[in-house]
Amino acid sequence: DVGDEDVRIRITHCGICYADILWTRNKTGHTKYPIVPGINVNGIKVGDRLGVGTFVNSWQDCEYCEERLEIHCSKGAVFTFDAVDVDGSITKGGYSTFIVVHHRYCYRIPENYPLESAAPLLCAGITIYTPIIRHKMNQPGKSLGMIGLGGLGHLAVKFGKAFGLKVTVFSTSINKREEALRLLGADKFVVSSDEEEMKALAGSLDFIIDTASGNHPFDPYMKVLKTGGVLALVGYPGELKLDSFHLLSGMKTISGSGSGGTKIIQEMLDFCAANKIYPEIEKVPIQYVNEALERLIKRDVKYRFVIDIENSLK
Known part of the structure; x- marks a missing residue:
């Protein structure tokens, strides 16, 4: 009724x-x-x-x-x-x-925005957009790391670039390098299982959004964050294990985020239409x-x- x-x-x-x-x-x-x-x-x-x-x-x-x-x-x-x-x-x-x-x-849905493109924004899109706004990641020139390059991760790259961020994609698959750099426009691609590549990034990122599901290590990513950096967890790892030293010594934060409220959802849709962001x-x-x-x-x-x-x- x-x-x-x-x-x-x-x-x-x-x-x-x-x-x-x-x-x-x-x-x-x-x-x-x-x-x-x-x-x-x-x-x-x-x-x-x-x-x-x-x-x-x-x-x-x-x-x-x-x-x-x-x-x-x-x-x-x-x-x-x-x-x-x-x-x-x-x-x-x-x-x-x-x-x-x-x-x-x-x-x-703004008149100039395709309906089929809006559908993923109402789940994957807002899952990414909410922590970006909440943690003030939307500052041009800041650096954002993205763990995983699936439905959530690819939108995080698009949002990051639209906000003027320097975006680094972390993946266990070297096969995703071309997608990350050429299709999505990321600035850097890192194979997260390569210890030397990870060490070279120590203390270089302001923010990280973790979209990965399944258990995976967190300490290597905490080392990559700058002092005061934030890792926003939007995937579902199941179990969270890390050395608390990384939080205490560097004033770093791990934050969880799911969806968003009605106000920010409308804001996100308008932002995507204005900036031509399409999943x-x-x-x-x-x-x-x-x-x-x-x-x-x-x-x-x-x-x-x-x-x-x-x-x-x-």
Whole structure:
């Protein structure tokens, strides 16, 4: 049902992200089947171009909601799929043709911005943009390191360059060098398993964003940070192990970040449109979703899948 403050959106595109794997495969242990995934949605409402991100409601009565940080609602934000809404219903995501959302959690897609490009921004994009703004990384001339070059990492490079930063990409795969430097415009590429390359960078970076999942060492990256440097963790390593000496002796910070609130999401969309930042995507029909999820598990995508719902169901 469409309430007085709701918007009924016709969905044209929906991004696929790793959260879809976690929930459809019950990796979290609490999936409520049947489930309709899809947390980054685009559509049209009476001529408006709208997007829906990772959450579709919150209780709106806590300090975080008042500050437009609804994703951190003290009673719990309502995620776009497989979540219990404030009325007790279970949310269904964007692998669909329509979605009904409270207007507060809809975002205007600028007229000059492609809808298919906006879909990944509402998940991967805001995951990267939020720590950049929170930690004031957006200072021209500063240096930013990026661990990992997948769906999150490639957007971090694009944001970094748009903000005038000197961007270094860390990867375990030498095969990603050309992509990082030529396709995405990074300033430097470092094979993180090469101890000599890592030592040469000691104390050289102001910031690092870590997008890598799976357990990996942190001490080598802490050594690369300058005094007072910040490492923002946006991946999911599972276990965090490091020598606390690096924090104490260099006033360094490790910070976690997930998504962002409604205010910063709209800000990010406007920034991307103004600066012509477009995710690298592979569009797929809705009938290809299962194959796309399997390919995502194998990391066989550059760099984000987007479901072309509008043209799949004609």
